[in-house]
Structure formats: C-alpha cells, structure tokens
Amino acid sequence: MSTHGKSSRRAAAGRVRIIGGTLRNSRLDVADLPGLRPTAERVRETLFNWLEPVIAGAHCVDLFAGTGALGIEAISRGAASARLIEQEPRAARGLRENLARLKLDRAQLSELDALHFLRRPIGLGERFDVAFLDPPFAQNLWELVARQLEQGDWLAPSAWIYVESPREAALALPANWQPHRHGQAGEVAYALYRRYTDSKTFG
Numbered sequence: 001m002s003t004h005g006k007s008s009r010r011a012a013a014g015r016v017r018i019i020g021g022t023l024r025n026s027r028l029d030v031a032d033l034p035g036l037r038p039t040a041e042r043v044r045e046t047l048f049n050w051l052e053p054v055i056a057g058a059h060c061v062d063l064f065a066g067t068g069a070l071g072i073e074a075i076s077r078g079a080a081s082a083r084l085i086e087q088e089p090r091a092a093r094g095l096r097e098n099l100a101r102l103k104l105d106r107a108q109l110s111e112l113d114a115l116h117f118l119r120r121p122i123g124l125g126e127r128f129d130v131a132f133l134d135p136p137f138a139q140n141l142w143e144l145v146a147r148q149l150e151q152g153d154w155l156a157p158s159a160w161i162y163v164e165s166p167r168e169a170a171l172a173l174p175a176n177w178q179p180h181r182h183g184q185a186g187e188v189a190y191a192l193y194r195r196y197t198d199s200k201t202f203g
Contacts, residue, residue: 021076
C-alpha cells in the first residue's frame with residue numbers, strides 16, 4: 001500500500017473503511033498522492049478471513065504502510081501490535097493523524113524507508129508473526145525485502161507473510177515461504193505464505 005509508483009493513475013483523496021473487528025466501519029483518510037492505492041476492500045476481507053485463526057495476539061509489520069489499512073485492520077481484529085513503515089512525508093502525516101484519531105496505542109509508525117528499517121539490528125521483541133509485503137510495483141522490491149526479512153531474522157519461526165504484486169509477476173521468494181492461499185483482483189495478485197524453519201517441512 002505504498003505511495004510510490006504502484007499505479008500510473010492518481011488515487012483520489014477520500015477514505016477507506018476498516019471492515020472487521022473493534023474498529024469496524026471506521027474510516028481512514030486517504031491522501032491525494034500519486035500512486036497511492038490502498039489494498040482493495042474485498043482483498044482485505046479475504047486476507048483477514050485467511051488470517052483469522054492466527055491474528056489475535058500477533059505482532060505485525062506493514063513495510064509499505066500507505067494509509068495503514070492493513071496494520072490497522074490487524075489491530076482491529078486483535079493483533080497485539082502493528083509496526084507501520086512509511087517514508088513518504090504526506091502519507092506518514094495522514095497515517096499519524098489516523099492513528100491519533102482512532103487512539104491506537106498498539107500501532108507504531110516509523111517514518112523510514114523499509115530497506116533502511118530492515119538493515120538495522122533487530123531490537124528486543126521486534127520479531128514479527130505477520131508481515132505485509134506490498135511494495136511499490138514499479139520498484140521491484142519484493143525479492144530484496146524478502147531476503148532482508150530472512151537475513152535480519154525479523155520473522156517468527158512460523159510467521160505468515162502477505163504479498164501483493166502485479167498479476168503477471170514471477171517472484172523468487174525464499175524457499176521456506178510456502179504458499180498457503182492466493183487470489184487475483186483485476187491486475188493484482190495476492191498471496192499468503194507460511195514461513196517454515198525446518199527444511200524437512202518444506203522439502
């Protein structure tokens with residue numbers, strides 16, 4: 001849900017809706033920024049149906065947060081925390097305002113480039129159970145970010161990773177990220193992966 005280069009269309013300013021949990025029907029303001037394309041509501045609904053058995057108590061990270069809809073939806077549905085990474089100043093300002101308005105003390109905004117965030121040493125308690133990986137389509141960052149998540153030991157042993165990409169993209173993701181569910185919405189493909197640490201589990 002990042003703001004850089006995802007689409008040639010300019011996203012209209014408006015709002016997106018949280019669709020489940022304690023914040024159901026809350027609206028998030030969407031800034032009028034080039035390329036800002038929040039994950040479609042029906043895709044979010046499908047994703048969080050998939051995550052329903054594991055989202056309660058989970059520690060989440062959204063590496064390209066944009067409006068913050070994925071991380072805030074996770075909090076709404078019982079996640080213990082959400083780290084939201086967004087470097088674009090206007091998007092970050094809007095996200096900060098949304099967090100303040102909704103009084104979300106379990107969500108933390110980091111105004112950093114995702115790659116810079118992942119290059120630093122991991123802090124105590126920073127390993128994530130759920131990661132949302134929806135980078136700018138034009139920058140082709142999926143594989144680099146996935147490698148950094150693995151090399152930096154950012155993911156819990158059995159973490160879940162959501163990946164959103166162009167429908168025709170052929171992604172070379174880590175071998176221990178095994179596909180769990182997938183779908184398509186127009187020109188967008190989306191998939192949920194399960195991370196394994198035992199090589200016998202995934203071949």
